[in-house]
Amino acid sequence: MQGYIIDIKAVKDDDLIVSILTENQIYTTYRFYGARHSNINVGYKIDFELESNMRSSIPRLKDVIQLGFEWIFDNEKLYCWQRFIKLFYPHLKDIEDIDNFYFKLLDKLSHKMIKQNAKRAICKSYLKLLQHEGRLHTDFTCFLCENEILEDISLVRSFMPVHSTCTYSKAFKIKKVEELFFEKSLILFEDEEVDYLWNILLQGL
Ligand SMILES: [Zn+2]
CATH class of the missing domain: 1.20.1440.120 (Recombination protein O, C-terminal domain)
Structure with missing residues (x-):
């Protein structure tokens, strides 16, 4: 799935609540902190997967790939x-x-x-x-x-x-x-x- 990150909120232990605008929905997702995760930021377009979790109503954000813009370093x-x-x-x-x-x-x-x-x-x-x-x-x-x-x-x-x-x-x-x-x-x-x-x-x- 592809989407734009429109909001990021920090929660405990450097975990993040990440809101993503896709074509037809806004997903509220949970991203666990980890050194091997790719860097994410508000405004980035990403390709991602969601993993549902029995203990939480918020799906886990995983397999994030940043889809760069030509002007990302401007x-x-x-x-x-x-x-x-x-x-x-x-x-x-x-x-x-x-x-x-x-x-x-x-x-x-x-x-x-x-x-x-x-x-x-x-x-x-x-x-x-x-x-x-x-x-x-x-x-x-x-x-x-x-x-x-x-x-x-x-x-x-x-x-x-x-x-x-x-x-x-x-x-x-x-x-x-x-x-x-x-x-x-x-x-x-x-x-x-x-x-x-x-x-x-x-x-x-
Ligand atoms: Zn007037």
């Missing part, structure tokens, strides 16, 4: 990737049957990050996620006052549109946000603006 890319993938755990953890959209999204994103800037590629993937979940608000109605936004627009958590005058957040030209929402393009955005979007994303999916 610290900036790995850092951004890990920050993003960690957000999937609180977002999906209570859902029983996971839509394979998420696994595929991460697969595609990991390929795009070979050539693209990490934050830009991740923001674009996040817009696709919002759209898939029906949470991308392309009608440009202000989340706070519920009136239409015609000029300067600000974005708050989950890229919810608001009037710049209704909030004290950074103002964008509406044309720019239209390009962002409809074309999923960040070409018009400067790096510092991408950083701004990135920080909104980090508030949670």
